[in-house]
Amino acid sequence: MKVRVRWGRVLTLLGGIVLLILLVVFLFQPKDHSVILEDVVGKTKEEVESYAKKVGLTLNVLEEYSFTVEEGKVIEQEPLMDTKVDKDAALTIKISKGEIPSEVYKEQKVNELGRIPIMMYHGIIDKKSSETSYTGGNVDKDGYNRTAEAFREDLEFYYQNGYRMIRLYDYIKGDIDVELGKSPIVLTFDDGKEDNFKVLGTDENGELEIDPNCAVGVLEEYKAKYPDFHVTATFFVNSGIFQQTEYNEQILKWLVNHGYDVGNHTTTHPDFTKITKDKAQEVVAKVYQQLDALIPGQYVPIVALPFGSPYKKSHENFSVIMEGTYEGYSYKTEAALRVGWEADYSPYSSSFDPTFLKRIRAYDNNGKEFDIEMAFNLIKDSKYISDGNKDTIVIPTEKESVLKETYGKTKITY
Numbered sequence: 577m578k579v580r581v582r583w584g585r586v587l588t589l590l591g592g593i594v595l596l597i598l599l600v601v602f603l604f605q606p607k608d609h610s611v612i613l614e615d616v617v618g619k620t621k622e623e624v625e626s627y628a629k630k631v632g633l634t635l636n637v638l639e640e641y642s643f644t645v646e647e648g649k650v651i652e653q654e655p656l657m658d659t660k661v662d663k664d665a666a667l668t669i670k671i672s673k674g675e676i677p678s679e680v681y682k683e684q685k686v687n688e689l690g691r692i693p694i695m696m697y698h699g700i701i702d703k704k705s706s707e708t709s710y711t712g713g714n715v716d717k718d719g720y721n722r723t724a725e726a727f728r729e730d731l732e733f734y735y736q737n738g739y740r741m742i743r744l745y746d747y748i749k750g751d752i753d754v755e756l757g758k759s760p761i762v763l764t765f766d767d768g769k770e771d772n773f774k775v776l777g778t779d780e781n782g783e784l785e786i787d788p789n790c791a792v793g794v795l796e797e798y799k800a801k802y803p804d805f806h807v808t809a810t811f812f813v814n815s816g817i818f819q820q821t822e823y824n825e826q827i828l829k830w831l832v833n834h835g836y837d838v839g840n841h842t843t844t845h846p847d848f849t850k851i852t853k854d855k856a857q858e859v860v861a862k863v864y865q866q867l868d869a870l871i872p873g874q875y876v877p878i879v880a881l882p883f884g885s886p887y888k889k890s891h892e893n894f895s896v897i898m899e900g901t902y903e904g905y906s907y908k909t910e911a912a913l914r915v916g917w918e919a920d921y922s923p924y925s926s927s928f929d930p931t932f933l934k935r936i937r938a939y940d941n942n943g944k945e946f947d948i949e950m951a952f953n954l955i956k957d958s959k960y961i962s963d964g965n966k967d968t969i970v971i972p973t974e975k976e977s978v979l980k981e982t983y984g985k986t987k988i989t990y
C-alpha cells in the first residue's frame with residue numbers, strides 16, 4: 577500500500593508549531609526592567625526631572641557651588657552615564673549654585689594660604705588612658721606613644737574642630753580637596769610599629785583580621801563613623817616594616833589598597849649627622865628597594881627623617897637623602913619630614929618647602945610644650961580654610977603677597 581503524504585497539510589502543521597513556539601517564547605521571555613543611564617551632566621534640573629519621570633527613576637537632587645558649571649546645570653551624576661540600573665533605581669544629581677559669592681568666603685573665613693598641621697604619631701598602645709600614669713593618654717614620658725583611647729579622642733578633636741584628612745602626598749603636590757569652610761590635616765606614623773597595624777590572623781578568605789585597637793583599627797573605625805572625615809595616613813617604615821614577617825607584604829598591599837600611604841624611615845633609623853655619606857645612601861636606598869619589590873609604584877617617595885636628623889639642609893648627608901645611588905640602585909625623594917613643633921605652610925605659600933616639613937608631635941602636655949592643644953590654638957586664626965573647590969585658590973586680598981605656586985589653579989582674592 578502506498579501512503580500518500582499530504583505535503584500541504586504537513587507544512588501547515590509545521591508552520592503552526594513554529595508559530596506556537598514563537599508565541600510561547602515571546603510570552604515567557606523575562607521582562608527587562610533595567611535602564612541604561614543617559615548622560616545628564618550639563619542639563620537643567622527640569623530636563624533631568626522629565627527624563628527621570630519618563631524612564632521611572634527616583635531623583636535625588638543635591639546643590640553645590642561651582643566655579644566651572646553654570647548655575648542651575650548638573651555638575652555630576654551618580655551612577656555615571658551608560659550604567660545599567662533597575663527602573664525604580666535612584667539617580668543622584670549635583671546642581672550648580674554658580675560661583676560662590678564673596679560674602680560666603682568672608683563668612684567662612686576662607687584662607688587657602690593658611691597653616692596645615694602634619695601630625696606625628698608613633699605607637700598606639702591598646703590601653704585605656706586610666707591605665708597610664710602620664711598626662712592625657714601618653715603611654716611614656718615623652719608622649720611618643722598614645723593609648724588607643726587617647727588616639728580616638730584626638731581624632732574626635734580634629735573632626736569636631738573642622739579638620740578633614742588629606743594625603744601627605746596630595747599636600748606636597750598642592751592637591752587639596754576639602755569641603756568649604758573645612759581645614760586640611762595630615763596624619764603620619766613613624767617607626768613601622770607592630771601596633772600601627774596589628775594582624776590577629778586571617779579569616780577563611782585569607783583576609784587580614786586587624787586589631788580594632790591598633791592605629792589602623794581605630795582609623796578604620798573613624799572612617800566608618802565619619803565618612804566625610806576622609807580618613808587616611810602615611811606610615812613610615814624601617815627594614816622591619818610592621819614587624820610581622822609573615823604578614824608584612826600583605827599589610828603593605830592592604831594599606832595602599834585602602835587609601836593609606838607608605839613612606840621611607842630608613843632601614844636602621846640612624847642619626848644622619850653621625851654616619852658617612854655612603855651609609856646615608858644605603859639606609860635610604862634599601863627601604864625604597866624593599867618597597868619597590870613589595871608594592872612597586874604604590875609607595876610615596878617621602879622620607880621621615882629619623883630623630884629629624886640631619887637637622888639642617890646644609891648638612892652634607894641631606895643631599896643624598898633627597899637623591900642618590902647605592903650599589904647601582906638610584907632613588908629620588910620628593911619630600912622630607914622633620915620632627916617639629918608647629919603646623920607647616922600652605923603649599924601655595926612662598927614659605928612652603930616640601931623637602932623640610934615641620935610636624936606637630938601628637939601628644940598631650942596640658943596645653944603646653946607644643947602639644948596638640950597648643951599647636952592648634954596657635955593656628956586658630958591662621959589655619960588653612962578651604963573654599964571647597966580644588967581648582968581654585970581663594971585668599972583674602974591682604975595675604976596675596978605670600979602666594980607663590982598656584983599649580984595651574986585659578987586664583988581668587990576677596
Ligand SMILES: [Zn+2]
Pocket residue numbers: 766767841845882883
Ligand atoms: Zn623614628
